[in-house]
Amino acid sequence: MADTLTSAAAQSAESAAHAARLDHVSKAFGRPGGRQLVLDDITLDVRPGEFVCLLGASGCGKSTLLNLVAGLDEPTAGSITTPGGRPALMFQEHALFPWLTAGKNIELTLRMRGMPREQRRPEAERLLSLVRLGGAYGKRVHELSGGMRQRVALARALAQDSQLLLMDEPFAALDAITRDVLHDELTRIWSETQLSVLFVTHNVREAVRLAQRVVLLSSRPGRINREWAVDIPQPRRIEDAAVADLSVEITEELRGEIRRHGQH
Amino acid sequence: MASTETSGAKDAAPLEDEPRQADDAAAVERHKRHDLSGLEAGLDALDAVVVKRAPIGQVLVKKVLPPISAVLLVLVVWQLAVWAKVADQTKLPSPSAVGQELADRWNAGDLLSIIWTSVSHGLLGFVAALVIGTPLGLVVARVPFIRAAIGPILSGLQSLPSVAWVPAAVIWLGLNNSTMYAVILLGAVPSIANGLVAGIDQVPPLYLRAGRTIGATGLRGAWFILLPAALPGYVAGLKQGWAFSWRSLMAAELIASSPDLGVGLGRYLENMREGSDMAGVFLGILLILFVGIAIDLIIFSPLERWVLRSRGLTARSQ
Numbered sequence: 001m002a003d004t005l006t007s008a009a010a011q012s013a014e015s016a017a018h019a020a021r022l023d024h025v026s027k028a029f030g031r032p033g034g035r036q037l038v039l040d041d042i043t044l045d046v047r048p049g050e051f052v053c054l055l056g057a058s059g060c061g062k063s064t065l066l067n068l069v070a071g072l073d074e075p076t077a078g079s080i081t082t083p084g085g086r087p088a089l090m091f092q093e094h095a096l097f098p099w100l101t102a103g104k105n106i107e108l109t110l111r112m113r114g115m116p117r118e119q120r121r122p123e124a125e126r127l128l129s130l131v132r133l134g135g136a137y138g139k140r141v142h143e144l145s146g147g148m149r150q151r152v153a154l155a156r157a158l159a160q161d162s163q164l165l166l167m168d169e170p171f172a173a174l175d176a177i178t179r180d181v182l183h184d185e186l187t188r189i190w191s192e193t194q195l196s197v198l199f200v201t202h203n204v205r206e207a208v209r210l211a212q213r214v215v216l217l218s219s220r221p222g223r224i225n226r227e228w229a230v231d232i233p234q235p236r237r238i239e240d241a242a243v244a245d246l247s248v249e250i251t252e253e254l255r256g257e258i259r260r261h262g263q264h
Numbered sequence: 265m266a267s268t269e270t271s272g273a274k275d276a277a278p279l280e281d282e283p284r285q286a287d288d289a290a291a292v293e294r295h296k297r298h299d300l301s302g303l304e305a306g307l308d309a310l311d312a313v314v315v316k317r318a319p320i321g322q323v324l325v326k327k328v329l330p331p332i333s334a335v336l337l338v339l340v341v342w343q344l345a346v347w348a349k350v351a352d353q354t355k356l357p358s359p360s361a362v363g364q365e366l367a368d369r370w371n372a373g374d375l376l377s378i379i380w381t382s383v384s385h386g387l388l389g390f391v392a393a394l395v396i397g398t399p400l401g402l403v404v405a406r407v408p409f410i411r412a413a414i415g416p417i418l419s420g421l422q423s424l425p426s427v428a429w430v431p432a433a434v435i436w437l438g439l440n441n442s443t444m445y446a447v448i449l450l451g452a453v454p455s456i457a458n459g460l461v462a463g464i465d466q467v468p469p470l471y472l473r474a475g476r477t478i479g480a481t482g483l484r485g486a487w488f489i490l491l492p493a494a495l496p497g498y499v500a501g502l503k504q505g506w507a508f509s510w511r512s513l514m515a516a517e518l519i520a521s522s523p524d525l526g527v528g529l530g531r532y533l534e535n536m537r538e539g540s541d542m543a544g545v546f547l548g549i550l551l552i553l554f555v556g557i558a559i560d561l562i563i564f565s566p567l568e569r570w571v572l573r574s575r576g577l578t579a580r581s582q
Binding site for chain 1 (some may be wrong): 303304307308310311470471473474476477478479480484488489492493495571574575576577
């Protein structure tokens, strides 16, 4: 704990050269003796404004890693610093509160942030129009489609006004066309807001479509296996030839990684 | 419309990071051609869930007509049984005799005071049960030690008819209103507390995680996330708590008799039995039933419907 604090102070002194820094992070679950190592010695920097995709098969501890960065769980070893404060987190499920309208869901986040009452409504409206749901303020969650719910969830995450947005397979449950649209939305909002994004997915094309950097995690335990810089200019399309080519390369690597688990 | 917004925002932000800039003109052109934002509006229109409320005529036919028919049917069968002389007049009074008794009570001016004596006791006791049961349920649901200690007792108390407490309550508290309230509390508090515990147990952990990420922890988490999320189970517990309050009170009134207690519906029923006035007994039973149903229809059913409908949990809203 003290270790984390001193390094946080040191980071802010050098005016945050990163949005998140994971320094030799390991995570094990279970009692000593029957311990299961889930993440092994992960070292990763997310630069301010950078879009990083974490890619891996099941069992690579992607969600555990995001929970650690979000501060919902503590690493067993190593340290994690997020100089921009508590990161915003978006889940695969929209996780909107069904007893509140779309607008009030966002306002609750603003309220928890300490924003005065009279500023909340205009800010919620602004965030809803940012995700192009200007008319949805009074809509109940069950009145929205799956894609609209994820857009409200994105607006709610943005309401935290964090420098770092963590996304845990947020579009995995959506149909392909809706997912395409949301990729566009996310790319647009990312470039408008200067956010850093750490995006977890098992979908290689999605990772290549979105990220500036794709980090491949191995499974059981999760280790950083390889990294690719994606220098295809945005806006990209998921069906672009360049996206497809890199996806093929990364998929090969991912398959090799999965095969390795069947061999012993 | 949306597409010009996007490219406009990009052109107007020349100071952005190099890698983000879509300075490749071909890429911008390609993006415009393939822009998906028109698609987005189409998807929204296709996917939007329309929540309709049933027209009033349909409500009358589907919701009001069936219970009225059932009541009429019971009255008809009752009257037929009287005409067929299934039982003696002293054992089976006719509906009109019961109606006459009702009119007599009304004219004597004590009908409303009888009902009010019971309803005021019942509601006041219920509110007290609410005030005690809610924090109790919260603590049982959230503190493992307390849950292990009194959780099973709380569930067990629900199956103990609270009439069983009447003799003890009379000895401890005497024949006065305290006894009535004690019996109501013992009946309703476990229901309300258990309802809240069940409601909290059924809160999806995802809501709590989402709450923690936005900083709703501790008491703020309980107030803004946990309690609203547990509301459907809590309201079901309140509904059951009211039923238990009312039942306990009627049983207590039947057993305990004292001038201090006033004449409520249960007391009225017992008085009629003592006078072998079968029409009065029938009227007493019907009034107890009627008041129990009325309170449920006026307070608890609308509350439950509102909670469920606002969350899209009713079958019709899908």
